[in-house]
Amino acid sequence: MTNTDTTRETADAESAAASPAPSRRALLGWGGAGLALGAAAAGGAVAMTRTGDDMDPTAADTGAAVAFHGTHQAGIATPVQDRLHFAAFDVKTDDRDEFVQMLKDWTAAARRMTAGRAIGDGAYGGLAEAPPDDTGEALGLKPSRLPLTIGFGPSFFEKFGLDKRRPDALVDLPAFAGDDLEASRTGGDLCIQACADDPQVAVHAIRNLARIGFGKVAIRWSQLGFGKTSSTTPGAQTPRNLMGFKDGTRNIAGTETDRLKKFVWVGDGDGGHDAAWMTGGSYLVARRIRMHIEPWDRTSLQEQEDVFGRDKGEGAPVGKAKEHDAPFLKAMKPDAHVRLAHPDSNGGITILRRGYSFTDGTDGLGRLDAGLFFLAYQRDPRKGFIPLQRRLSASDALNEYIQHVGSAVFAVPPGVRDQNDWWGRTLLTEEA
Secondary structure (H helix, E strand, O other), X not given: OOOOOOOOOEEOOOOOOOOOOOOHHHHOOOOOOOOOOOOOOOOOOOEXXXXXXXXXXXXXXXXXXXXXXXXXXXXXXXXXXXXXXXXEEEEOOOOHHHHHHHHHHHHHHHHHHHOOOOOOOOOOOOOOOOOOOOOXXXXXOOXXXXXXXXXEOHHHHHOOOXXXXXXXOOOOOOOOXXXXXXXXXXXXXXXXXXXXXXXXXXXXXXXXHHHHOEOOEEXXXXXXXXXXXXXXXXXXXXXXXXXXXXXXXXXXXXXXXXXXXXXXXXXXXXXXXOOHHHXXXXXXXXXXXXXXXXXXXXXXXXXXXXXXXXXXXXXXXXXXXXXXXXXXXXXXXXXXXXXXXXXXXXXXXXXXXXXXXXXXXXXXXXXXXXXXEEEEEEOOOOOOHHHHHHHHHHHOHHHHHEEEEEEEEEEEOOOEOOOOOOOOHHHHOOOO
């Protein structure tokens, strides 16, 4: 990022099987768990300018900035970037005033980084005897459409006497069939989602927020992601996941204000207790999903297409010619992923997805540690992800090739409204 005082408020949009196995069930000795991986869960490249709630097409520029201020936090309905660095933090201080000051400092830093500016006095030119205000690895880089999004986990509300302000919708996720969750990749008091078209910009953002929070928070776990697997802008090619299938065909678009209001944004009166602070926010479910790549790559093309309920080339549902043709669900296998995940099979359940692929080396047994880092925003997890995942984990054919190994849920407050506002103000103060 350049150390300049010019704030740019224009954001753009998103700019083989080997020998077939006799049966997918014969391949695996380890369990799986379902998720809306495929194109059923409800999806591009047009440029956008974000001004409050408005998103209008403009000239494409992958180096542009995403506006930081608005009714809702950026990074939810905002056009999806190419890279991700996601971090969950544990709170280490019991001093509420100290924590509030950290959130104010974080907000000030986020405001500058998303505009393409260095933090404070920057990485050089300041007091030689003190560490610089910015770590410097993003100097000279464009903003790369970086939005920063904060959320608070269920465990956060046990701190600072905030139990009564925990929204009813922020429930601990139940155990789902096939889960094999690792404690080191699960939970967290709060999270930061950094997305960008340049991976160094996203990593720089998380690194600097962690540095500012030293002694007050500590990273519990983090995840790098690449190759977005969902889109929030209609009109562009639908992304593909690591299984080679188009993903997110029916995703909510950032311009669909009615659907966003119905399915994503928390409304007046939602939440119960003293939870008005969440109005205009959303709820985030994050799941790290390991894909069993090697068995999948030895499965026949027909079997792969039966598992998803779509063809691998065009992405068309069974019996149809084009990706966006309305699916005839009964033409699919009873356990096909699209059939089970489709809103018509789930009483209209719809979530907004912003997932990314990941590859984190190997597992020590010669198998890729790769898969999908699933991010889903919704108005209420009790009416969104939880019932959907219960259905999928029970009978989705895809379960034999995937397993959920990390999990977290967060309340994502409304946006920062102006220069005097800060992340979490509506939660941590009595101000409206």
